[in-house]
Amino acid sequence: MKVEFTDDKVNIMKTALDQWGLAAQVGQTVEECAELIVALQKYINRTPSPDALENITDEIADVEMMLAQMRLVFGIDDNTLRKQIEYKFEKLKKYLLNDEINIKKITKYTSDLESEAAAVAALADEIWREHFTPIIGSL
Numbered sequence: 001m002k003v004e005f006t007d008d009k010v011n012i013m014k015t016a017l018d019q020w021g022l023a024a025q026v027g028q029t030v031e032e033c034a035e036l037i038v039a040l041q042k043y044i045n046r047t048p049s050p051d052a053l054e055n056i057t058d059e060i061a062d063v064e065m066m067l068a069q070m071r072l073v074f075g076i077d078d079n080t081l082r083k084q085i086e087y088k089f090e091k092l093k094k095y096l097l098n099d100e101i102n103i104k105k106i107t108k109y110t111s112d113l114e115s116e117a118a119a120v121a122a123l124a125d126e127i128w129r130e131h132f133t134p135i136i137g138s139l
């Protein structure tokens, strides 16, 4: 999952910023984010289709390009962004590991498995009694 912009593409983005200016490009970023929101919402609300997935991919491409331009506008370099992403991942990891809901999910899953195992054992016992008791009983 790595999207990189070559120097050639960075130059194109710089040209776009020079051509249309900061306010227009910030506005375009907002617009592209909104288009991605709509594409994702359509995917959720309607029967998923190849067109919907294609639309999401298209909008993600637009948003990625605009976010790259916003990094140029606000001077956010790779190292700064990488650090912030690391921080966010650590927060997410802690949240996932400590969250009460996840503990409940894990507990419920374990409980479901135990219930399922008990149900399978009861069924096996029932099958045993139904099919083999007459045979054993007749011996």
Ligand SMILES: [Mg+2]
Residues within 6 Å of the ligand: 032, 035, 058, 059, 062
């Ligand atoms: Mg778009």
